[in-house]
Each structure stands twice: as C-alpha cells, then as structure tokens.
Amino acid sequence: MFKSYLNESKIHPAPLAVFRILFGSLMLTTLIRFWANGWIHTLYIEPEFHFKYYGFSWVTDFGNYTYLLYVICIISSIGIILGYRYRLSIFLLFLLFTYTELIDKTTYLNHYYFTSCIALLLCFLPAAHYFSLDALKKKKTIEAIPSWMVDGIKLFLCIVYFYAGIAKINSDWLIEAQPLSIWLTSKYDIPLIGELLKYKLIHYTASWSGMLYDVFISFFLLYPKTRKIAFLFVLLFHIMTKVFFPSIGMFPFIMIFGATIFFDVKWHKNILLHLHYLGIKLTQKFDFLKSKLTSKKSITLFKPKKHVLPIFLTFFFIQLLLPFRYFAYPGELFWNEQGYRFSWRVMLMEKKGYTTFKIKDSVSQKTFYVDNTDFLTPFQERQMSFQPDFILEYAHYLADHFENQGHQNIQVFTDSFVALNGRPSQRFIDPSTDLSKEIESFKHKKWVLPLEDEIYGL
Amino acid sequence: MKKSIYFKLVILLLIFQGCSGDSDTIEIIEKTDQSNVSDNNSKSTAEFDRSSMLSFWADSIILPSIIGFENELNIFNENVANFTANPNANNLSLLREQWLTTYKKWQYVEMFDMGVAEEIFFKNRMNIFPANVERIERNIKNQKFNFDESANFAAQGFTALDYLLFGVEQEDDTILTKYSDSSLNYDDYLIQVTSKMLELTVLVKAQWEGDYRDSFVQSTDNNATSSINMMLNDFVYYFEKGYRANKFGIPAGVFSGGPLPNRVEAYHGEMYSKILSLEATTAIENFFNGIAYNDPETLGPSIKDYLDFVESGLAERLSERINEKLQGGRTKINELNTNFIKQIEDNNTSMLHTYDAIQSTVILFKVDMLQKLNVSVDYADADGD
Numbered sequence: 001m002f003k004s005y006l007n008e009s010k011i012h013p014a015p016l017a018v019f020r021i022l023f024g025s026l027m028l029t030t031l032i033r034f035w036a037n038g039w040i041h042t043l044y045i046e047p048e049f050h051f052k053y054y055g056f057s058w059v060t061d062f063g064n065y066t067y068l069l070y071v072i073c074i075i076s077s078i079g080i081i082l083g084y085r086y087r088l089s090i091f092l093l094f095l096l097f098t099y100t101e102l103i104d105k106t107t108y109l110n111h112y113y114f115t116s117c118i119a120l121l122l123c124f125l126p127a128a129h130y131f132s133l134d135a136l137k138k139k140k141t142i143e144a145i146p147s148w149m150v151d152g153i154k155l156f157l158c159i160v161y162f163y164a165g166i167a168k169i170n171s172d173w174l175i176e177a178q179p180l181s182i183w184l185t186s187k188y189d190i191p192l193i194g195e196l197l198k199y200k201l202i203h204y205t206a207s208w209s210g211m212l213y214d215v216f217i218s219f220f221l222l223y224p225k226t227r228k229i230a231f232l233f234v235l236l237f238h239i240m241t242k243v244f245f246p247s248i249g250m251f252p253f254i255m256i257f258g259a260t261i262f263f264d265v266k267w268h269k270n271i272l273l274h275l276h277y278l279g280i281k282l283t284q285k286f287d288f289l290k291s292k293l294t295s296k297k298s299i300t301l302f303k304p305k306k307h308v309l310p311i312f313l314t315f316f317f318i319q320l321l322l323p324f325r326y327f328a329y330p331g332e333l334f335w336n337e338q339g340y341r342f343s344w345r346v347m348l349m350e351k352k353g354y355t356t357f358k359i360k361d362s363v364s365q366k367t368f369y370v371d372n373t374d375f376l377t378p379f380q381e382r383q384m385s386f387q388p389d390f391i392l393e394y395a396h397y398l399a400d401h402f403e404n405q406g407h408q409n410i411q412v413f414t415d416s417f418v419a420l421n422g423r424p425s426q427r428f429i430d431p432s433t434d435l436s437k438e439i440e441s442f443k444h445k446k447w448v449l450p451l452e453d454e455i456y457g458l
Numbered sequence: 459m460k461k462s463i464y465f466k467l468v469i470l471l472l473i474f475q476g477c478s479g480d481s482d483t484i485e486i487i488e489k490t491d492q493s494n495v496s497d498n499n500s501k502s503t504a505e506f507d508r509s510s511m512l513s514f515w516a517d518s519i520i521l522p523s524i525i526g527f528e529n530e531l532n533i534f535n536e537n538v539a540n541f542t543a544n545p546n547a548n549n550l551s552l553l554r555e556q557w558l559t560t561y562k563k564w565q566y567v568e569m570f571d572m573g574v575a576e577e578i579f580f581k582n583r584m585n586i587f588p589a590n591v592e593r594i595e596r597n598i599k600n601q602k603f604n605f606d607e608s609a610n611f612a613a614q615g616f617t618a619l620d621y622l623l624f625g626v627e628q629e630d631d632t633i634l635t636k637y638s639d640s641s642l643n644y645d646d647y648l649i650q651v652t653s654k655m656l657e658l659t660v661l662v663k664a665q666w667e668g669d670y671r672d673s674f675v676q677s678t679d680n681n682a683t684s685s686i687n688m689m690l691n692d693f694v695y696y697f698e699k700g701y702r703a704n705k706f707g708i709p710a711g712v713f714s715g716g717p718l719p720n721r722v723e724a725y726h727g728e729m730y731s732k733i734l735s736l737e738a739t740t741a742i743e744n745f746f747n748g749i750a751y752n753d754p755e756t757l758g759p760s761i762k763d764y765l766d767f768v769e770s771g772l773a774e775r776l777s778e779r780i781n782e783k784l785q786g787g788r789t790k791i792n793e794l795n796t797n798f799i800k801q802i803e804d805n806n807t808s809m810l811h812t813y814d815a816i817q818s819t820v821i822l823f824k825v826d827m828l829q830k831l832n833v834s835v836d837y838a839d840a841d842g843d
Binding site for chain 1: 508678679680681684707711712713714715716768771774776779817820821822824825826828829830831832833840841842
C-alpha cells in the first residue's frame with residue numbers, strides 16, 4: 001500500500017506553490033529583520049572568537065563581506081517568491097543561510113534549524129513548476145505531482161510539533177510548571193493580562209495546554225473535520241507565545257504560515273487565483289508578460305527524479321531518530337545538554353550560569369582568572385556559561401591564546417555554577433579538571449558534575 | 459464554529475474561576491517572627507508593588523545617600539580651605555579625618571551608576587584606583603589640565619586626595635612643607651580636585667531632585683531599560699566589579715597571577731582600606747534589605763522582598779541564603795588586617811579566602827537571583843527559543 005501511495009497518489013501543485021511563496025516571504029522578512037537589528041555585525045562580525053559546531057570549525061565569517069552572504073540570501077528569497085530561477089535560488093538560500101548559521105553556534109535557534117531543513121527539502125521539490133516565472137517560460141504546465149511531496153512537508157511539521165510536545169512531558173514542565181513560572185511571573189508588564197501572570201494556576205494551565213497543544217495539534221490539522229478549529233488554535237497559540245515572549249522572533253509566524261500546508265488544494269488554488277488577478281492587474285502595464293500568462297499550454301504530470309525519494313526517506317529517518325540520541329548519554333539531558341540541540345526542544349529551560357576560567361602554570365603553580373569580557377561578547381558569555389561544549393571550546397581557545405602570549409605549562413580550570421529551572425545554583429564543571437587536556441567529541445563529558453536533582457520524563 | 463465559541467468561553471471561565479480561587483488562598487499571609495521586620499516585609503507574599511520599591515529606593519536610599527555624601531564633601535571642602543590657608547599638623551589631621559568620613563559616605567553612592575552619574579563617569583572620576591601619581595604630579599607642575607579628559611580620571615577624586623593627603627611625601631612634616639609653599643601648587647591642586655568632586659556631586663544630586671526621580675519611579679516594566687532592571691544590573695555589577703574585584707580580587711592578585719598590594723583602595727593612607735570595604739558591605743546589605751539611609755529602623759520594599767514575593771511558597775529562601783553569604787563575607791573581612799597592604803604582604807591567603815567568600819555571593823546574585831527575577835544581566839539583543 002505504501003508503495004502504491006508513493007507511485008500513484010497525486011496532488012495538485014498549488015499547495016506547494018503557496019508554500020514556496022510563503023516561505024520565500026518569511027525568509028525575506030527574517031533576513032531583512034536580522035540585518036536591520038544590526039545582528040549581522042553584533043553576532044557574526046564583532047566577536048573575535050566564534051563557537052563552532054563539531055566538524056565545522058572551518059566555517060568563518062568574512063568580516064564585512066558577511067553582508068554579501070545576506071545580500072545573496074535576500075536576492076534568493078525574492079527569486080523563491082517569484083519562482084524565478086528557482087532551483088538556483090533555493091539552493092543558494094539553503095547553502096548560504098545554513099553557512100551563516102554555522103559561523104557561530106551561540107546563535108543556534110530551533111527555528112533557524114527548521115528553516116534550513118525546509119530549505120533543504122524545497123531544493124528537491126517542484127515548488128516552482130506551477131504559478132511561477134519559471135513556469136511561464138515553459139510550454140507545459142504541471143497539473144499533478146506525487147502526493148508524498150506535499151505530505152513530506154506536512155510530516156516534517158508534524159515531527160516538529162510532536163517532538164516539541166513529548167519533550168514537554170517531564171516533571172519540571174508539568175509538575176513544577178517550570179520554566180513558565182519564572183518567565184510568566186516576570187511578564188507582569190504586559191497590558192491587561194500582566195497582573196494575572198503571577199498566579200500558579202496560570203503557570204500550570206499554560207504548561208499543560210502547551211504540552212497538549214504540541215502533542216496533538218498535528219493530528220487535528222491532518223483530520224479534515226477538525227482542521228479549521230485546529231488552525232484557530234494554531235493562531236491563538238502562536239500569537240500568545242509572541243505576546244509573552246517577544247524575543248521568540250519569527251518563530252510564531254513561521255509556524256502559522258507553515259500550517260497552511262495542511263489546507264485543501266481548493267484553498268491554495270483560491271489564494272493563487274487572487275494572486276493571479278493581482279498579477280494580471282500589475283502585468284497589464286507590461287504587455288510582454290500578459291501574453292505569456294494567458295497563453296494556452298499542454299497539461300502534464302510531474303515525474304520526480306529517481307534520487308529524490310531516497311533523499312526524503314533518509315531525511316525523515318534521521319529526523320525521527322536524531323532527537324532520541326540523548327538516550328545514548330548518561331545523566332540529565334537538560335543539565336549536560338548532550339543531544340539537546342536539533343531535537344525540537346523549544347523553550348524548555350531557564351538556565352543561567354556563571355563560569356570563570358583559571359589559568360594555571362603547572363610548574364610555578366601561579367594562577368590567574370580570565371576576564372571573559374576580554375574575549376567574548378555579553379551574548380556569547382551568557383550562552384557559554386551553561387553549555388559544556390562551549391565551555392570546553394573556550395577553554396582551549398584561552399589555552400592557545402595564553403600560550404601564544406608566552407605563558408608556559410598552561411592548565412585551564414573552571415569555576416562554574418549553573419541554575420536550572422529555578423533550582424538553586426550548583427557547581428557545574430569539575431573544578432579539578434584541566435580542560436585544556438580534554439578533547440571535544442560525541443562521547444560523554446565526564447567533567448560535567450551531575451545535577452543534584454532528578455527530572456523525570458522524556 | 460459555534461462549538462469553538464463555547465469552547466473559548468469555557469476556557470475563559472476556567473481561567474477567571476482559577477484566578478479568584480487562587481488569590482483567596484494566597485491571602486493567607488505568612489507570619490514572620492523576626493521582630494525587626496516591618497509590615498512591608500510580611501505583606502510580600504501576596505502582592506508586590508514594584509513602584510513603591512522604586513520610590514523607596516529613590517526617596518529613602520539613593521537621594522539621601524547622595525545628600526549625605528554631599529554634606530560631608532562640603533565640610534571637607536571647608537577643611538581644605540582652612541588647611542590650604544593654614545597648613546599645619548592640626549589642620550592636616552582634621553582634613554584627613556574628614557576625608558575618611560566623606561570617603562565612607564561615598565561607599566553608599568558608588569553603586570548608583572545611572573542617568574547623569576553614568577553619563578559623566580561619576581564613579582570613575584570619584585574613585586578609580588590606583589591613582590595615576592605621575593599624572594597628578596605632572597598636572598600640579600604644569601598647571602594645565604582638564605579633569606573632564608578620561609586620561610585624568612585617575613588623577614582626581616578620592617584616589618587623588620589619598621595621594622595628596624598621605625602620599626606626596628613620606629613624613630607629615632615634609633607634606634606640610636609642600637603645602638606651605640604655594641608656588642609648588644599642591645594646595646591649588648587639592649582645591650581644584652575637591653571643587654570638581656563637589657561640582658559633579660551637585661550634578662548627580664540635581665538629577666534625582668528633578669524629573670528623573672519621577673520617571674525612575676514610574677518605569678516598572680521588565681525590559682532592558684526599565685528602572686528595576688537597570689538598578690539590579692548596576693547593583694550586581696557594582697558588587698562584582700566595584701566591590702569584589704576592585705577592593706579584594708585585584709589587590710589579592712586573583713586576576714594577575716601575583717598579588718598587587720599597590721592596588722588597594724586608599725593605598726597611600728594605608729590603614730583605611732578595611733574600614734572603607736566594611737562600609738561598602740553595609741551599603742550593599744542595606745540596599746538589598748531595603749534599609750533607609752537616614753534611619754536603620756525604617757524598612758522599605760527591597761530586592762529581598764521582591765525575591766520573597768517570587769519565591770512565596772518555597773521553604774528555603776534565596777534571600778536568606780544571600781544574607782547569610784553577605785554576613786559570611788563580612789566575617790572574613792573583619793578578620794583581616796586594618797591595613798590591606800600589610801595583609802596581602804604578610805598573608806595573602808586570608809585575602810584570597812575573603813575574595814572566595816564574596817565570590818560565592820556573586821554567584822547567588824548573578825545566577826540564582828537574576829534567574830528568579832528573570833532579569834537579563836546584559837543588553838545582548840538576539841532572538842531566543
């Protein structure tokens with residue numbers, strides 16, 4: 001049955017075209033907003049040291065030329081919206097946007113990762129074979145594509161929601177209502193509802209409904225009869241998160257617009273029809289386009305290339321397994337963060353740390369502490385202070401730095417304290433471990449002291 | 459569609475139902491048995507009025523501290539006039555005494571680094587140490603200098619006074635000789651340093667007496683520029699930098715690999731660094747616990763109360779742990795030699811232990827407290843999810 005679904009089930013390409021246009025528009029907004037906030041400079045150019053993803057230490061910023069990457073990404077997004085040289089546009093966007101994300105893992109956000117994944121999928125989808133400038137040039141118009149191409153995007157959204165939901169099934173989230181208790185209490189300044197946000201009941205309501213929403217929303221979106229109301233919930237939920245957590249950025253909009261992929265083909269055709277009339281109105285001024293828009297074409301089915309389906313299957317195989325890689329590590333996931341990223345764990349932790357580094361000459365026994373602000377931006381220092389892989393990488397950077405300054409027999413020790421989800425702070429890194437001798441790998445980091453508490457659940 | 463409306467109504471009802479129920483139970487106020495705790499403290503579990511905390515800070519701590527400091531500085535200014543007119547041993551000792559009194563009062567002002575104070579680099583110009591002796595001597599010799607230049611920050615304020623009153627010569631006799639000879643201009647420099655300090659203090663005071671006070675009190679939001687966040691950031695920053703690092707860590711050599719006794723506060727006066735640091739400890743404790751500047755019996759809404767409010771329902775309170783740690787630091791300081799230079803030279807280990815005790819409070823402030831109050835320590839601006 002699965003085989004016949006893959007080979008025979010067809011769908012109109014309109015949903016994919018709408019998705020392409022929405023995705024391009026959101027990317028365009030995201031990129032411009034990122035630039036306008038000055039973040040290209042503060043996050044990528046200004047820091048003299050970048051925290052690297054394992055295996056991507058070769059990725060560097062290009063100084064002021066980093067802006068050029070964004071220029072190309074912006075042009076590509078416009079190409080994606082218009083469906084103009086789509087393959088090239090989406091490929092460039094995927095490559096360069098992902099590249100900028102790899103410059104510094106301090107800026108890791110789940111929704112940037114989400115964006116990169118979607119862009120990757122779109123590289124292989126015929127999203128510009130319909131309702132696009134590329135399609136205008138062609139003699140044929142596509143009327144059907146394999147269903148799995150649209151369903152693949154739906155599946156990906158379902159995975160994101162579902163995994164984000166089950167990650168909330170833990171004792172901190174459901175029993176302590178943390179970190180929402182801390183976060184909501186501090187939002188007392190929101191007009192009208194701010195005063196209510198100090199009540200425990202609100203914290204619990206928000207925690208539980210957030211978990212239930214994430215776990216179940218995709219099923220209600222999939223089922224036609226509940227789709228409308230489910231979408232209302234999507235709107236309500238994400239607008240609420242934007243009100244409570246303005247710093248969540250573009251995430252709510254990405255999820256709201258993304259969820260339209262679940263709608264009927266009819267809805268998508270309707271949208272495109274409106275866009276089409278708008279297009280005609282605009283193009284009446286440009287005669288040369290008008291003839292192309294109205295010209296008659298032969299109708300065909302789209303046949304995907306052979307390699308696309310295996311790529312999709314591999315992608316989803318990885319997506320389904322990757323979030324569970326934390327089972328391979330001992331200790332508390334929230335504390336050690338081994339297997340935390342790339343797993344759709346969104347807004348689960350309020351974690352604050354304070355980590356200072358002691359440089360020691362192992363021969364003379366002389367020591368001194370490093371002023372982190374000499375090397376890191378405030379944002380980097382904040383992120384570094386509670387993430388073991390950051391701490392290790394920075395310790396190595398410091399060892400190299402002071403070695404180059406002529407110091408000898410260098411050892412690097414830490415004085416590190418972290419508080420998680422309202423617990424009292426406790427020592428985070430074994431202060432007797434010389435981090436300059438520890439090597440980054442996917443192995444368990446034994447020098448992270450265990451959390452003196454237990455969090456139950458997934 | 460009808461169904462969805464009903465559904466929403468039900469949810470709304472549930473929420474309101476819940477709120478009223480919750481506030482009923484929360485009305486039960488926890489009785490505290492500490493006798494010195496005022497009404498303000500015991501109320502804290504149910505409601506917390508951020509605006510009245512800000513008013514209390516402005517009206518009962520910040521402005522009175524600045525005025526108290528200004529008053530002593532005025533007296534010092536008079537003493538300077540007396541001393542420069544009659545540079546004798548008696549006037550010198552009166553001047554030094556008043557210098558210490560004023561310096562102690564300064565410890566209550568340094569942490570409020572906001573508004574005008576921040577703009578004019580108040581704390582850097584009043585108390586950056588070590589003094590730049592070379593620069594001071596050059597200024598005195600050349601008679602041409604501009605105190606507003608950042609290069610002259612270490613050539614003015616209390617550290618310059620410390621040098622001028624104790625360090626220009628080894629013996630008091632020879633110091634007096636220097637001030638007796640007006641052509642050497644030491645007297646003139648002393649006058650100028652003092653009047654600059656007064657000028658800056660008046661500027662800062664005027665701000666708090668003016669509109670700034672009202673906008674400070676009204677800004678109760680939770681964002682990077684609101685008063686509570688600014689104040690908490692300043693307070694924590696002062697504790698970490700101005701108090702922990704400057705007074706203890708740097709001279710003890712925590713950041714340099716070897717002790718730097720010449721980096722103690724009031725280096726030339728030698729015996730005052732401990733007195734000053736104890737005074738700063740009191741200023742910190744008072745601010746944290748909401749003790750009025752002019753009357754230690756008057757308690758107002760404070761960071762402590764704010765913490766107790768967000769921790770209502772918890773048995774073990776962070777505010778208590780912070781007060782214990784502050785007390786622990788004070789005990790360590792008390793054990794030190796009055797003369798920090800001597801302490802560092804004779805037994806730097808005690809100095810380092812004192813630093814460690816203070817450091818443990820930094821962690822409670824920066825990690826636990828800022829997490830509980832959800833105040834960001836920096837103005838780093840980026841999305842998060």
